[in-house]
Amino acid sequence: xxxxxxxxxxxxxxxxxxxxxxxxxxxxxxxxxxxxxxxxxxxxxxxxxxxxxxxxxxxxxxxxxxxxxxxxxxxxxxxxxxxxxxxxxxxxxxxxxxxxxxxxxxxxxxxxxxxxxxxxxxxxxxxxxxxxxxxxxxxxxxxxxxxxxxxxxxxxxxxxxxxxxxxxxxxxxxxxxxxxxxxxxxxxxxxxxxxxxxxxxxxxxxxxxxxxxxxxxxxxxxxxxxxxxxxxxxxxxxxxxxxxxxxxxxxxxxxxxxxxxxxxxxxxxxxxxxxxxxxxxxxxxxxxxxxxxxxxxxxxxxxxxxxxxxxxxxxxxxxxxxxxxxxxxxxxxxxxxxxxxxxxxxxxxxxxxxxxx
Numbered sequence: 211x212x213x214x215x216x217x218x219x220x221x222x223x224x225x226x227x228x229x230x231x232x233x234x235x236x237x238x239x240x241x242x243x244x245x246x247x248x249x250x251x252x253x254x255x256x257x258x259x260x261x262x263x264x265x266x267x268x269x270x271x272x273x274x275x276x277x278x279x280x281x282x283x284x285x286x287x288x289x290x291x292x293x294x295x296x297x298x299x300x301x302x303x304x305x306x307x308x309x310x311x312x313x314x315x316x317x318x319x320x321x322x323x324x325x326x327x328x329x330x331x332x333x334x335x336x337x338x339x340x341x342x343x344x345x346x347x348x349x350x351x352x353x354x355x356x357x358x359x360x361x362x363x364x365x366x367x368x369x370x371x372x373x374x375x376x377x378x379x380x381x382x383x384x385x386x387x388x389x390x391x392x393x394x395x396x397x398x399x400x401x402x403x404x405x406x407x408x409x410x411x412x413x414x415x416x417x418x419x420x421x422x423x424x425x426x427x428x429x430x431x432x433x434x435x436x437x438x439x440x441x442x443x444x445x446x447x448x449x450x451x452x453x454x455x456x457x458x459x460x461x462x463x464x465x466x467x468x469x470x471x472x473x474x475x476x477x478x479x480x481x482x483x484x485x486x487x488x489x490x491x492x493x494x495x496x497x498x499x500x501x502x503x504x505x506x507x508x509x510x511x512x513x514x515x516x517x518x519x520x521x522x523x524x525x526x527x528x529x530x531x532x533x534x535x536x537x538x539x540x541x542x543x544x545x546x547x548x549x550x551x552x553x554x555x556x557x558x559x560x561x562x563x564x565x566x567x
Contacts, residue, residue: 220314271313274386276549279401282444286396290436295393297435298340308345315384328427336552341390350381387424446540451507451527453565466506474531505534521550
């Protein structure tokens with residue numbers, strides 16, 4: 211059961227609990243509200259039906275490939291498309307502890323020996339293209355302010371004049387980035403991993419490093435796939451935000467905008483409620499005749515209501531007013547959540563392209 215314990219820990223560390231609950235319900239199994247109860251249910255279910263474990267593994271792999279990523283989109287010229295697709299599909303993965311463990315993370319002692327360089331650990335294909343999964347160790351730091359009122363006596367004695375001490379902690383985490391080529395749309399998606407630990411999302415600076423490192427790696431790799439290929443700037447997603455706000459097939463969860471009177475506002479809504487239907491927002495939007503300069507938006511689609519697919523993909527185009535008013539303002543990546551299938555990624559891409567100027 212030790213292997214199963216390790217797998218369940220991996221599930222809990224990476225997979226949304228609602229996804230696991232849904233898998234159990236589909237297989238006519240009891241569900242639960244806590245991970246500890248789910249662990250017990252899964253152990254009993256797997257003992258009776260090993261296929262349950264395979265379905266959970268597939269869900270975990272899908273999460274590592276598609277979900278909780280900061281995604282940048284790059285157009286590929288037709289002359290390079292076939293070369294890139296063929297090369298991606300034919301990549302040979304160099305055996306390593308990380309490739310052997312995928313979709314699980316490696317043990318702490320193996321992670322400690324990792325050099326921090328991105329390494330290809332798996333090749334995958336779907337109906338629209340093919341991709342590569344990259345993994346490595348990342349060191350993250352968290353800063354925590356300790357005010358004098360919370361000092362231990364030892365700290366008070368050691369720093370008698372200090373009003374505040376900044377505590378910096380370091381965490382090593384294994385990340386999973388993705389290079390994916392959608393051949394149908396002729397677009398490369400660079401999906402930078404967002405997760406590192408439960409309840410500790412990456413800061414904007416840490417996320418920018420993830421995005422930049424992945425782009426640098428991909429530039430060099432893709433140039434070897436097709437002679438003369440250059441990975442240019444990604445699609446600017448800032449102009450897409452306004453179109454998404456008008457998409458009535460989804461529910462707006464967050465918005466950041468400025469009015470013609472130079473008022474800057476941010477609004478968020480709890481899960482399941484469309485911000486546009488909320489009275490305060492609706493009244494205010496009508497009062498300014500919907501003349502809003504939108505620099506940030508998050509939208510969730512219930513695909514069951516759209517195309518009978520049981521998933522709720524979410525797209526968040528982040529932004530700030532300070533960046534929005536800069537000359538040549540752009541947003542180079544979007545954050546995706548709730549991606550249950552390869553097709554969810556394609557669904558979101560189709561939405562982006564439909565609102566791209």
